[in-house]
Amino acid sequence: MDSPAHLVIAVPAAPDTARPAGNGRVRILFYAGVLIVTLNFISPAVGFHVIPLSFVLKNKLHLSANGLATFALWAGIPGYLSFAFGMVRDFWNPFGMGDRGYFILFGALSTAVFATFAFVPVSEPVLLASALLGTFSFLFLWGAWNGLGSTIGRQLSMSGQISSIWNFAGSVTIFAALLLGGVLSGWLEELSADGAIRVLYLLAAIVTAAIALFGLWKPDAVFAHLKSETGKQRNLPADLARLARHWPIYPALTAWLLWNFAPGTQTVLQYYMSNTLHASDAQWGAYNAIFYIAFVPTFALFGYLSPRYSLDKLLWWGTIVAVPQMVPLLFIHSANAVLLAAVPMGLMGGVANAAYMDLLIRSCPKGLEGTLMMMSWSMYALAGNFGNLLGTDLYEHHGGFLACVIATTLVYALILPTILFVPRKLIDTPDGKFFAEH
Numbered sequence: 001m002d003s004p005a006h007l008v009i010a011v012p013a014a015p016d017t018a019r020p021a022g023n024g025r026v027r028i029l030f031y032a033g034v035l036i037v038t039l040n041f042i043s044p045a046v047g048f049h050v051i052p053l054s055f056v057l058k059n060k061l062h063l064s065a066n067g068l069a070t071f072a073l074w075a076g077i078p079g080y081l082s083f084a085f086g087m088v089r090d091f092w093n094p095f096g097m098g099d100r101g102y103f104i105l106f107g108a109l110s111t112a113v114f115a116t117f118a119f120v121p122v123s124e125p126v127l128l129a130s131a132l133l134g135t136f137s138f139l140f141l142w143g144a145w146n147g148l149g150s151t152i153g154r155q156l157s158m159s160g161q162i163s164s165i166w167n168f169a170g171s172v173t174i175f176a177a178l179l180l181g182g183v184l185s186g187w188l189e190e191l192s193a194d195g196a197i198r199v200l201y202l203l204a205a206i207v208t209a210a211i212a213l214f215g216l217w218k219p220d221a222v223f224a225h226l227k228s229e230t231g232k233q234r235n236l237p238a239d240l241a242r243l244a245r246h247w248p249i250y251p252a253l254t255a256w257l258l259w260n261f262a263p264g265t266q267t268v269l270q271y272y273m274s275n276t277l278h279a280s281d282a283q284w285g286a287y288n289a290i291f292y293i294a295f296v297p298t299f300a301l302f303g304y305l306s307p308r309y310s311l312d313k314l315l316w317w318g319t320i321v322a323v324p325q326m327v328p329l330l331f332i333h334s335a336n337a338v339l340l341a342a343v344p345m346g347l348m349g350g351v352a353n354a355a356y357m358d359l360l361i362r363s364c365p366k367g368l369e370g371t372l373m374m375m376s377w378s379m380y381a382l383a384g385n386f387g388n389l390l391g392t393d394l395y396e397h398h399g400g401f402l403a404c405v406i407a408t409t410l411v412y413a414l415i416l417p418t419i420l421f422v423p424r425k426l427i428d429t430p431d432g433k434f435f436a437e438h
Contacts, residue, residue, distance in 0.1 A: 079381025086374025102144035107212030147370030160306030160431025182285010263391030294346020318351035
């Protein structure tokens with residue numbers, strides 16, 4: 001996933017920025033955790049409203065598996081352009097407040113979108129329009145956090161800790177959101193399509209309004225230690241050329257893309273559980289919740305290991321363990337067995353996922369953190385939705401669920417040779433030492 005071992009990586013820590021220690025770092029991680037929790041709870045990919053919305057499309061608007069995957073493909077269009085949102089974050093400083101300005105402005109806009117569409121009669125085009133606008137607003141919020149989080153990791157020499165809290169808090173939130181989504185979906189089944197969407201979108205509006213208010217908070221523990229790199233006089237063509245010449249981004253993005261290209265998950269597994277194993281909406285939500293929460297122990301393990309072992313070792317061992325992540329699904333014959341399989345599956349992926357994110361943060365060119373990190377979410381959206389579309393085709397026409405699991409495992413295995421291209425100086429040190437030495 002990276003480049004020649006002799007390449008020198010120019011990602012220095014800001015020399016004039018003090019590095020907090022002890023309680024200061026705890027407060028920074030707390031601030032980051034609150035942001036991650038709130039944003040993941042409303043995420044168009046894994047938020048609490050995603051499962052209920054998918055079942056409105058499936059059960060009330062009667063979309064097929066391929067139809068639902070196609071809807072997701074179109075709704076994900078803003079996500080394919082995530083890098084553009086990150087680029088805006090690196091060049092535009094709303095209200096002169098940096099990333100906090102994005103939380104205030106686009107938190108308010110997201111609230112307006114959800115509150116408006118809560119009262120529009122439901123149809124597939126209306127839901128697609130709301131998904132597109134909601135994702136558009138959310139990506140500005142997500143771009144602000146990605147830029148802020150990677151800047152904290154780089155400037156304060158804590159990329160491993162930021163990756164760990166990012167994944168830890170995110171997974172706990174996704175667990176709660178998906179569990180709530182499954183239960184909420186079952187309750188909303190008793191309502192009409194219009195009634196279900198109204199409840200769902202008004203709840204979403206409350207969450208995004210909280211994000212807008214959160215932007216007013218400016219804790220010194222975080223911002224007193226950061227040197228602002230947004231809103232400066234910049235040369236866009238020169239920065240884009242600098243990004244294109246920065247070799248470390250290519251293997252890092254490739255590994256991230258392969259990791260998120262999983263034909264055996266998402267719609268395929270939802271329809272397999274629902275139609276073949278006769279799982280309820282709540283069981284599908286429970287599977288997703290258990291799967292994500294099972295990542296947490298190994299995310300915590302990564303947080304413990306990252307200051308003690310080089311990222312190189314964590315990448316290799318994390319990936320080796322993660323390659324057969326989907327294999328437990330081949331041994332299940334009931335919906336309850338899927339819930340049990342979710343535990344080892346989540347545990348197997350935690351170290352790898354955190355290591356890939358640490359690698360992305362280390363690969364960021366200085367001043368283009370938002371652009372690079374949001375480019376990774378472009379890869380996430382493209383990989384997730386096109387993998388999902390390929391999976392539904394395999395599932396319905398070319399070998400069924402078994403073919404999807406095999407395809408996912410083979411894609412994951414391709415990450416191993418990708419690691420050989422990572423520049424050695426990028427991953428030969430533990431967390432906290434790389435930025436100090438470079």
